[in-house]
Amino acid sequence: MILRTFGFSEFGFLLSALLWTVVLTIIALSGGGVVGFLIALARTSTQKWLRIAAATYIQIIQGIPVLMILFLSYYGLSLAGLQLPPLVAAGASMTIYASGYLAEIWRGCIQSVPKPQWEASESLAMTRAQQYRYVILPQALRISLPSTVGFAVQVVKNTSITSIIGFVELARAGQLINNATFQPFRVFIAVAMLYFVVCYPLSQLSRWLERRLHARSHH
Amino acid sequence: MSYTFQFGVIAQYQNEILAGIWMTIKLSVASIILGCAAGIVLASVRSMKPGIGRILVDAYVEIIRNTPFLVQLFIVYFGLPGMGFRVSAVTAALIGMTINLAAYSTEIIRAGIESIHKSQIEAGEALGFTKLQIYRHVIIMPAIAKVYPALCSQFVLMMLASSVCSAISTNELAASAAFIESQSYRSFEIYIVVTLIYLALALTLRGVLALAGLWLFGRRVARRTATALPEVTA
């Protein structure tokens, strides 16, 4: 093996791996967003068994490590006879993970829309679907922005776990470069900095949205 | 689909599993105690007058909260030896978990402190409490009581995240699973079982924390803790 030092081309490799971190984050948030949204609806449904099923799903996802979701989908998919690239296993498990948390965040937002809003819209002869579509969800959406963006930060960070099944995103790229350069401190600080560059603005955005939401609702 | 599940195989690896569970528990409990204590200290520093202390604490909190736990572990385990500190995988895991949890605890407790009203502090002064008494009884304890559910959620998240320590060869539960998997090739079964164990650990931890809350702060806080799910804030 040729020993290299951590230089420009290595940093370039990290940057290209960061792209995969971002791709995986987008997959997780959109996939998890769709599934999580449906589960949030089930969680606030009038049907008791739907509520219980959704609550159970959320409890389970939030009660197990992301790493286990990853292993289970990785080995589960291969058991089903599907030899899929790590991206699919990673995308699938990140989707499941995100759905469990987004569902709970959004349930909270839906339920924080005051009950009289339900009554007023019901009294105007709207169907339940219309109530959600025109009255409840638009208000819940506004409330949900800060915590949803905040959760996006968690997703970005947790995509690093997919490196353990060999998906080459930023953390895995760092390991690979470290194996070639043996400059772990430099390499992983660089990796951490790249994560920070993505996460910090999102965190600040979340905070700003939070402040704005409170400023609005207090006057 | 000709695959037949064989959970029986796992039984013979009982000892590995138990050892893994025990390590996960030890790491979690230690990091919760250390991280929470550090969080109280740092949040107190943070709540003092603006100055270098506040800037440092803020920087620490932001850096930890905006980088992945796994990368933090890599820096501690692979990076520190280069600077002359050689640490075992278990020590590295404990350091990493404590550093991580301390940052989150600081942020959560800080929010609790900020929600304490000035008037309460003044009331404490009017009653002739000393500064330290006020700090303890009027600020810190009520602050923690307020954010206790969020704090507990963070503890549970940390316990679950400790599974990532297997990546630096810490021999906790997830590492046991990986070991058994490599021996038995019963991947799916072993991960199902270990996942269920984690679920049981998470529910147990939540229950224990709720009881601790009952003992520390009374019924209302405990009820909120038992029903609270991990809170996700940036």
Added chain:
Amino acid sequence: MPEVIIENVHKSFGSVEVLKGVSLTVEPGEVIALIGRSGSGKSTLLRCINGLEKINSGRIEIAGHTVSADPKQLRELRRDVGIVFQSYNLFPHLSVGENIMLAPKIVKNIGKVQTRETAEKVLQLVGLSEKFDAYPDELSGGQQQRVAIARSLAMQPKVMLFDEVTSALDPELTEEVLNVMEQLARDGMTMILVTHEMSFARRVATKTIFMHQGKIWEEGPSKQLFGDPQTPELRQFVKSDVK
């Protein structure tokens, strides 16, 4: 034929019986005032009438519909029965115009042009034509309540229910809302209103009903009921209100 028929309605929350056999008929164009002490069941009765609360027994018919548990039937009923609440409950993310046009558009599938026309008409009726594009949080309480009334009216209901719609308002603002309601009454709307405004009830309501402990304790033409209360409870109530 009566517009509203309420027959021996019972309603409990858990083990607490809140309505203990209430019966009442309302003719088209009548204005009924419901008065009574806090907790006597006025709001509950009103909410049962449009199905927001499910009754335990008895029968309610209104505007040709029977109150049932079937969501579809309830929606049919609510097209013809408007309700206005004490807390306005406007949709905060929609402008005044959108608040008013929403239900006609999506529930009745009425076209854009016509819903807009109707919205402008009802807004004018409540004296807020210039507020079409304002948002609820830019309005005073009295203005919000008038918008809420307009929002109900835009569905062109046959019966209107009002639950203490002025209780959250300052006296000056109360007046502007009461004026709107009086106008509606004069235009022949069938109305049932829960109110603490005794002089308004006396002046505008064709009939006043005094509720006490979940029952209709005393009822009659408003002037007669206030002028010559028969039961000690009503006498007590009227007296304490004057103070």
